[in-house]
Amino acid sequence: MNDVLEALRRYPDVEAPNLHAVDATDRLLLGEAAPLLADAPDGTVVVIGDRYGALTLGATSGHGVTGVRTHQDRLTGERALHANAEQLGIEGFTSHGLTPDLVAGARLVLLQLPRSLDALDEVAGLVAAHADPSVVVVAGGRVKHMTVAMNDVLARHLTHVEARLARQKSRALVATGVRADHPAARWPERTPHPDLGLTVCAHGGAFAGTSVDIGTRALLAHLDEVGPTTGTAVDLGCGTGVLAVALARSRPGLDVVATDESAAAVASARATVEVNGVTDRVRVTRAVGGDDLPDASADVVLLNPPFHVGATVAPAVAHALFADAARLLRPGGELWAVWNSHLRYRPALEQVVGPTRQAGRDPKFTVTVSTRRSAMTS
Template sequence: MPFDFADLRRRPDLEAPNLVAVDATDRLLLDEAATSLAALEPRQLVVVGDHYGALTLGAAHLHGLTGIRVFQDPLVGELALAANAAEAGLSDAYESLPLGPDLVAGARVILLQLPRSLAALDEIVGLVAAHAHPEVVVYAGGRLKHMTIAMNDVLREHFSFVYAGLARQKSRVLTASEPVDPPVASPWPRTQRHDDLGLTVAAYGATFAGSKIDIGTRALLDVLPDALPSAATIVDLGCGSGVLAVSAALARPDARVIASDQSASAVESTRATADLNDVGDRVSVVRDDALASQADGSCDLVLLNPPFHVDAAVEPGIALKLFEAAARVLRPGGELWTVYNSHLKHRDALERVVGETRQVTRNPKFTVTVSTKR
């Protein structure tokens, strides 16, 4: 079956004219690593951060590679890769694995789409340096506008040799080799105690806000006692480090709490946060795409602090997808409590998708609303 990068799609992630499934960084990474890739045997290639399958399927098609081990933090990336691989007849060329020693053990080449977060980069390359083959080479690529010198510094903490290649089409590849010996001890997950809330937060590298508590979440925490006190089933949609889910479990010991996020890092962070606060047995954590595994009309209260960026683009569709998911799983009369940047005009969408919406609180930065399922 013929393979063409132009056939790759983003689904089930958002698809829009300003959003692409393959970019210049994918192509540059495959070109920069071509000689190394051509010399590999099965299971010697690991791909991390592949957006929608361009790196994995490109390596399989161009070099006949098999046994490719892949980690993608967002679940929609995994699902898009699986769909694109099936259409290209390359499903047997790779396997998806969690971020851990088994992912990188014995690997000779790592293709990495650079994460925006330095913490996420540190967790990934620290794992590679500690568990991959001693002669491993890391090819880490990104868009110039998102790359910083600090990324080189993170790589140098774990590798003796770091080289910045020439830019092409506003992308660049950093090449790292010769892992430091002994490897740097892993600090992940990092934890932080928040005495004002009586909460300890744990976070892995790619988790939004890390072990801190962002001010949007704090705004929703301030009004959490007023959020449908009779709720028997509560969902923290886009749970991040689990602050809202764990706070709800602590405040309402009789409620069933479900924490859901498509990020593998967020899911592991929430589990760790729940355990640290002794509610691990009462918070069910699921990695899910917009509550796809939850039944219609199955919960009373949804708590949501939605993102508003997809890659570098401001994309209102991502919040709308989560509003629709909340509306589907809420029982009639159930409530969606949402916090969002005050400049965003989400209220009309919430009224249309969920039901009657009123403002609970507002400041120059954040607005909290409650929407009642019609």
């Protein structure tokens, strides 16, 4: 198994000497679960939150488990798992959404703890509702990112929760058995926003939940200035779909595509689109930077880019999305972007997309409009 873990890559995610496909939590979880994996009947093991395939491939290659069901929120991670499996010639697993079929009848769940308590609540609730009543959940994370509240969330759904000793700055929580009185499923949640005239739906892992983050609000304030009334618009990195829904309502002649690589975001956006009655004008798709959309296919792109991955500030994520927007836009098309003012993205937008003007600015956020050049420059 160690040979397999050492061979794993992050590709197609960013790779660098200081970035690793396997961490101490992966190794801890596989070690804690080893006796259970050795006795697990085929088709009863589930892996949730595997970053690049260490848990899934470690279970299948190290313990001969087959029929493993796995769910990863980031599409990049899902692709990395499949790329690693193909490279190493490992089979015995299938990828699923965060849906009942993922955990139906499961007896063992390996879980990389999400940062969000809401995301953990949705996972634990799904397990309690659909797994075998005697299920064992072996969950882990980096100690610095774990809180006692995580134990409490698990304990709402599962009978017994035990914190194991920390090793190499990681810790495992082992939760066993389904509570007879576990709460009913509550995801996706929905919240009306009368000031915006729409309702937001969100699954547990969606950024900002059912609230509307202030960056999105800053861009919404300029939505009436967006030029095209017909053609195609893309909400790139759509989150819960607020911008896509608002644009579809204000521009009935536009076909809107909302895209995100997060499974939680895509599920949330689809629910938001449905509850707001714009399913005929908004299509939601899971993709990395709109990579499933043709070049020069959009008249306008809306973008509220993330500026961090997990707890790490990562401007490269936004720069990659600027390049994606440039690829998607037709010559003369516009990218409307909102970003934290201190990040000073305007020179990058000028270089990657084209001439850029400021549409609005406050102490925290800047809204810019970049017009796609007729030809790309290097």
